[in-house]
Amino acid sequence: MDATAIESRLREEFGARVGVAVRSAKRLYASVDAADLPEVVRWLRASLPGCRLATSTGIDLREGIGLYHHFVVNGSPLVITLKALLAKPEPHAPTLATETAAADWIEREIHDLLGVRFDGHPDERRLLKDASMAGELPLRRDFDPVQFKERIGERPEF
Amino acid sequence: MSDPSSRHVVQIGPFHPLLEEPVGFSLTVEGERVVAIDARMDYIHKGLERLAQERTYDMVPILLERICGICSVTHSVCFCNAVEDLLGVEIPPRAAYIRTIIGELERLHSHLLWVGLAGHFIGYNTVFMWAWKYREPVCDAFEMLTGHRQNSALPLVGGVRRDLPVEYFPVVRKTLDELEGQTERLTAAVLDDPVLAARLKGVGVLSAEAALDYGVVGPTARASGLATDVRRDEPYAAYAELDWKVVTQDGGDVFSKAVVRLLEILESIRILRQCLDRLPAGAINLGTLHVPRGEGIGRYEAPRGEDIHYVRSNGTNMPERLKVRAPSYVNIPSFRSSCLGAPMADVMITLAACDPCYSCTERSLVLRDAAGARLLATPGLIEASRQKTFELARALGHAPDLELDPA
CATH class of the missing domain: 4.10.910 (30s ribosomal protein s13; domain 2)
Known part of the structure; x- marks a missing residue:
């Protein structure tokens, strides 16, 4: 299936709940309400054989936290990005880790770096961030590396 | 044997003779069987995605080369693919071929590195010595063409920074000719060796379903029968014009992964020969490009599998957000499927079989001059x-x- 075919299938299936934009034959972006993510993901993986979650991006935007799940279909050039906007100050979204194992680490990473809670995630431990940064959200716009270093005290060189 | 009271936790890492980089694995074992595995990954995260947001589009590829000690072409070209997707531009044919040449040389030395390490991990140091001896001339060829064994500093949004010195092509061809014979001998030796077959066949099996669920990529996926290869699925650089094939195996075990990599070395040699023969004349980049507001996704087939970058631009000369997902990031968690139920002794080679690369996974930086800290010689x-x-x-x-x- 190419991007336009998937676009019409998505519209048929979800109607106005999904806002689809086809940027090129290989790139499809769909904005989804966060609550609908698991349903749309289940549909994608069931209707497109070889569809896998490649990764997710978290991004601090003025209007909230953007959560973008990038799906790739093995054997095709297509990348389908599901975009959800999560409201600050306590952004949260349903987890996809119960749908696909590929979501496990990336959700923990987004939780580490941007403070997004994934409801129902089976394992919410820190993944990448150093223990000294436990209370920090380094990819938020208001994170100041200089202040952070002062707060923890610059580490000795050796 | 399945008495929970007999459980022990065995720690591998964060520093361990069989790990090239720091990572901590906790194996819960019942007797010899592994019943749970957990990884701790926070040793070398240094916030590279944030650093990239403070550099211009010209500087970012140089920074990204330092994500990984092996895949330096991978991340910089992948970033360029993403920005070129945002811009909707095609790079000049000569630049496409140059990117293919450096990318395939990188794949050659990376696969040879893995073959050597895999041999070392199972105590077969002859394979280690052979593979690393064969690898050295490939790194020399890379240095001849780019000026450095690893970091070429060639990729640039819209093409490549410098031309390749064509006067060295005969030397590179000779290196490839020698490597082909050596790899064929090594492949035959590995495929026929009853000891290796006994040690690696049926070990650390990752089923096709689990491979898709974990989203694994590259040789790890291709050894489980998933024919996924970005070079064919979404041809970037010059791959659409070249004659080569995607190598797959059905076993899903460590042996299949070794076979995939060995056969891919031969495919890479074929690709390289074609590129050296056909390198088209013309411009090597598109000159200065203004990156407008927008977003782009780039994919690249790294030696370890699909690399994917997401770039968002706000119209300034620095990316607003760069998301890097290296192949090991999705390959490493599949250990939970391939190691469970296996004896302890098989775990190490299974962990090594996806050619894990922890620097990529954590996107670390070894350079320390960004914050003004001193660089030590x-x-x-x-x-x-x-x-x-x-x-x-x-x-x-x-x-x-x-x-x-x-x-």
């Missing part, structure tokens, strides 16, 4: 290491010969 590092030894010796209160002042 070799004498400085040796001095620092001596000082540390003296401090430790003093603290422990022994070894008077170490008490001598190093100065």
Whole structure:
């Protein structure tokens, strides 16, 4: 299936709940309400054989936290990005880790770096961030590396 | 044997002779069987995605080359693919071929590195010596063409920075000819060796379903029968014009992964020969490009599998957000499927079979000059290491010969 075919299938299936934009034959972006993510993901993986979650991006935007799940279909050039906007100050979204194992680490990473809670995630431990940064959200716009270093005290060189 | 009271936790890492980089694995074992595996990954994260947001589009590829000690072409070209997707531009044919050449040389030395390490991990050091001996001329060829064994500094949004010195092509061809014979011999030796077959066949099996669920990529996926290869699925650089094939195996075990990589070395040699023969004339980049507001996704087939970058631009000369997902990031968690139920002794080679690369996974930076911290050269590092030894010796209160002042 190419991007336009998937676009019409998505519209048929979800109607106005999904806002689809086809940027090129290989790139499809769909904005989804966060609550609908698991349903749309289940549909994608069931209707497109070889569809896998490649990764997710978290991004601090003025209007909230953007959560973008990038799906790739093995054997095709297509990348389908599901975009959800999560409201600050306590952004949260349903987890996809119960749908696909590929979501496990990336959700923990987004939780580490941007403070997004994934409801129902089976394992919410820190993944990448150093223990000294436990209370920090380094990819938020208001994170100041200089202040952070002062707060923890610059580490000795050796 | 399935008595939970007999469970023990065995820690591998974060520093371990069989790991090239720091990572901590906790294996819960019942007797010899592994019943749970957990990884701790926070040792070398240094916030590279954030650093990239403070550099211009020209500087980012140079930064990204330093994500990984092996895949330096991978991340910089992948970033360029993403920005070129945002811009909707095609790079000049000569640049496409140059990117293919450096990318395939990188794949060659990376696969040879893995073959050597895999041999070493199972105690077969002859394979280690062979593979690393064959690898060296490939790194030399890379240096001849780009000026450095690893970091070429060639990729640039819209093409490549410098042209390749065509006068060295005959030397590169000779290297490829020699490597082809050597790899064929090595492949035949590996495929026919009953010891290797007994050690690696049926070990660490990752089923096709699990491979898709974990989203694994590259040789790890291709060894489980998933024919996924970005070079064919979404041809970037010059791959659409070249004659080569995607190597797959059905076993899903460590042996299949070794076979996939060995056969891919031969495919890479074929690709390289075609590129060297057909390198088109013309421009090598598109000149200065203004990156407008928008977003782009780039994919690249790294030696370890699909690399994917997401770039968002707000119209300035620096990316607003760069998301890097290296192949090991999705390959490493599949250990939970391939290691469970396996005996302890099989775990190490299974962990190594996806060619894990922890720097990529955590996107670390070894350079330290970004924040103004001093960069140490070799004498400085040796001095620092001596000082540390003296401090430790003093603290422990022994070894008077170490008490001598190093100065």
